[in-house]
Amino acid sequence: MERRIPVSVYADDPITRAGLATELRQRAELELVDSLPRGGSAQVVVFALDALTVPALDAIRSVRSRDGAQAVLVVSALSDDELLTVVESGACAVLWRWEATATSLTQAVIRAASGNAALPSDLxxxxxxxxxxxxxxxxxxxxxxxxxxxxxxxxxxxxxxxxxxxxxxxxxxxxxxxxxxxxxxxxxxxxxxxxxxxxxxxxxxxxxx
Missing domain, CATH: 1.10.10.10 (Winged helix-like DNA-binding domain superfamily/Winged helix DNA-binding domain)
Structure with a gap:
């Protein structure tokens, strides 16, 4: 059996966090581990954000530099300046919220775990x-x-x-x-x-x- 990918969830609100955790927990390829800030064992961290805040960017940089984990960002909108900031922060993949099905999110996590980046074509x-x-x-x-x-x-x-x-x-x-x-x-x-x-x-x- 292939090793499951340890994944953690960071979200702006508890409802979104609980929903994502429920979806990811059901995927055979993934293993849900503690959410931030106790998610140091995660290989990939999924960030579901309403807005690209300073604390969220700090968290993305932290999981990359301190924990060596990959970051997958799920977001509703990004300005041009925010897009470049996301790339600079080290986020490995971006998904639009309206496209983030359980399947597409799982695929993004698997790709991120291998160090593969992905952006929507418009981004x-x-x-x-x-x-x-x-x-x-x-x-x-x-x-x-x-x-x-x-x-x-x-x-x-x-x-x-x-x-x-x-x-x-x-x-x-x-x-x-x-x-x-x-x-x-x-x-x-x-x-x-x-x-x-x-x-x-x-x-x-x-x-x-």
């Missing part, structure tokens, strides 16, 4: 514009571009942009999962990008994949 489009503005003001004055991508890096990023997870990319390209993870890590570090989502968005924005 990805908005992120591209934000990243473009950011790169013009931050990276380009330093002379940094993505023109130095290798063929292998481009292949990996193209599949990541198509929604492939690490395991799927490895199978498609006949690489090991470690190689795929290393490629994505190298690109984000080399070009001062924030995470996998940021790397994919910037590569698309530059027309390189």
């Amino acid at each position: 990805l489009t908005r992120l591209l514009k934000q990243v473009g503005r950011l790169q013009q003001h931050v990276l380009r004055p330093q002379g940094l571009t993505l023109s130095g991508l290798s063929d292998r890096e481009r292949r990996v990023l193209r599949l990541a942009a198509d929604g492939f997870g690490t395991t799927e990319i490895a199978g498609e390209l006949a690489y090991s999962k470690r190689t795929v993870a290393s490629v994505l890590h190298d690109v984000t570090v080399r070009y001062q990008l924030r995470n996998r989502t940021h790397a994919v968005a910037f590569a698309i924005r530059e027309g390189l994949i």
Whole structure:
């Protein structure tokens, strides 16, 4: 039997928290563990928010930096500034509340547990514009571009942009999962990008994949 993924829930209100906990508890792939702040054993934390508050962002950063867990955000709305803040905070995936069925949420948790990022298509489009503005003001004055991508890096990023997870990319390209993870890590570090989502968005924005 495959190991179940330990998942915790953070929500603005007790009704939402109880509802999500009930749904996730019924999924055979998941194991519900204590909610924050006692959720240090969680591999993935689901954040269901009415608004992107400072305490919520602090909690997302905390589970990433302190606990090494992945964060999945379920939210009703995000401004452009908030979207970039979410990416900067280290959230691995975003789901709109009206699309967050038990199945889609479980899939997002499973992908997040493997380190795979996911954004709704409309948010990805908005992120591209934000990243473009950011790169013009931050990276380009330093002379940094993505023109130095290798063929292998481009292949990996193209599949990541198509929604492939690490395991799927490895199978498609006949690489090991470690190689795929290393490629994505190298690109984000080399070009001062924030995470996998940021790397994919910037590569698309530059027309390189």
